[in-house]
Amino acid sequence: MWKPDRLNNQPLYQQIADDLEKRISYGEFPPGSLLPSERKLADQLGVNRSTVILAYAELRSHGIIESRSGSGTRVSKFKWGATPKHTPNWHRYVEGGGFLPNLPFLRRIREALQLDPTLIDFASGELGPDISPVEEINHIMKENHYSDYLGYDNPQGFVPLRDALVHYLSRYRSIQTTNSSILVTSGSQQSLYLITQCLLAPGDAVAIEDPSYCYSLPMFQSAGLRLFRLPVDKKGIRPEDVRTLYKKHRIKMLFMNPNFQNPTGVLLDTDRRKELLDVASELGLPIVEDDPFSLTAYDGNPPQPLKAMDSFGSVLYIGSFSKIAASGLRVGWMVAPNSVVERLADARQQMDFGLSVVPQNVAALFLQSSYFQPHLERLRMNLIYKRDLVVETLQKELPNEISFTVPNGGLHLWCKINGEVNDNKLFEEAIRQGVVFVPGSVYGSDSGYVRFTFARAKKEEIVAGITKFAAALRAVLQS
Secondary structure (H helix, E strand, C coil), rough: CCCCCCCCCCCHHHHHHHHHHHHHHHHCCCCCEEECCHHHHHHHHHHHHHHHHHHHHHHHHHEEEEEECCCCCEEEECCEEEEECCCCCCCHHHHCCCCCCCCHHHHHHHHHHHHHHCEEEEECCCCCCCCCCHHHHHHHHHHHHCCCCCCCCCCCHHHHHHHHHHHHHHHHHHHHHCCEEEEEEEHEEEEEHHHHHCCCCCCEEEEEEECHHHHHHCCHCCCCEEEEEEEEEEECCCCHHHHHHHHHHHHCCEECCCCCCCCCCCCCCHHHHHHHHHHHHCCCCEEEEEEEEHHCCCCCCCCCCCHHHCCCCEEEEEECCCCCHHHHHCCCCEEEEHHHHHHHHHHHHHHHHHCHHHHHHHHHHHHCCCCCCHHHHHHHHHHHHHHHHHHHHHHHCCCCCCCCCCCCCCCEEEEEEEECCCHHHHHHHHHHHCEEEEEHHCCCCCEEEEEECCCCCCCHHHHHHHHHHHHHHHHHCCC
């Protein structure tokens, strides 16, 4: 985001006024559109409110903007009479689209991190640069320059990557498949989007875990699906609950994350896995298995996916590089019947003509390289270290105020606050203290739950971050 240059001889307010005038002239703020409040713009730009007041005054003096009490500051519709009389009502279009925006808490997290990069980040669900294979991937890119034709590729995905995934899935996930049953995607969310848009219809009932990462994704509501929840206990969901939901609501599909579930970190019990697959085959119910965390198993023994136990063809299996290597590669995959893969590949071609072959080539080379296994081992050790730092600091700072079960894999610690607390107040106080996290209500829980993602923050930030959260929680509990 642009910010004024304090070393420039031009006054800060004039730089701000000039930038806003340029953005208005480019159509970023069309005639009649609402500008940020003086306080919000000051926070975004890191200046005093009085500086923004002067910038707005400068623009008003030229007739570029106009302010009315109670209505905020807007771009003038009538400057020099050159503006069309009927400017599109962009606000109505933005509010009226069928694809819903992210939840308010998630938008607030993104905004807070953009405004203040120094915030300690326990919210972002990705690996930090300190535990990502940055050097390894850079070495692969230097040693293997991609020189083939950079045209549109197979919409199902880069064939060398699909071939590499066949071997990876067999070796690391005990899944036997062929490259014709693999669809390469930009990640788990694109896989879920394609499934909800192409295999389901508005009004269909689907089941998700409670709490669930799926609950935080408005794409389900955007697709017109009806969501029904399956409570997660210490052993995961109960298969009999699936049968009950099916009888009551005729659910069409089950979405779940059985290995180190997001956000709870729970591992679905072995006996329940077998029973669940029996129930699914009995009902003809598809299971969408999202499996991003299995290879992070801290004991080095990743749990089997449901797909590896699936002898009835009930499971659509989703995986991704984002949680085990590099989210920036934007490479994920789906294992499904060939007819499903072809249907989704056709839809994806309509969206983007397929992914770039360059990151797909890098991902294929990394999977097949001597770097991959050592990276996984280092990743596990680093995640254990970070997890233990979070746990030890919480036990020291909040021994009676918060409770949790220590996870054996994944990137998250799911916590319950022992006392009544308002999610919004705690969240905003934590930002004031200098730390950001995800409130449990984002995943469908009641107020009083917190998800800490410990993979993104640097090791040296973790103790300070939890200490800041503890200060925020004490302040809210005592208010």
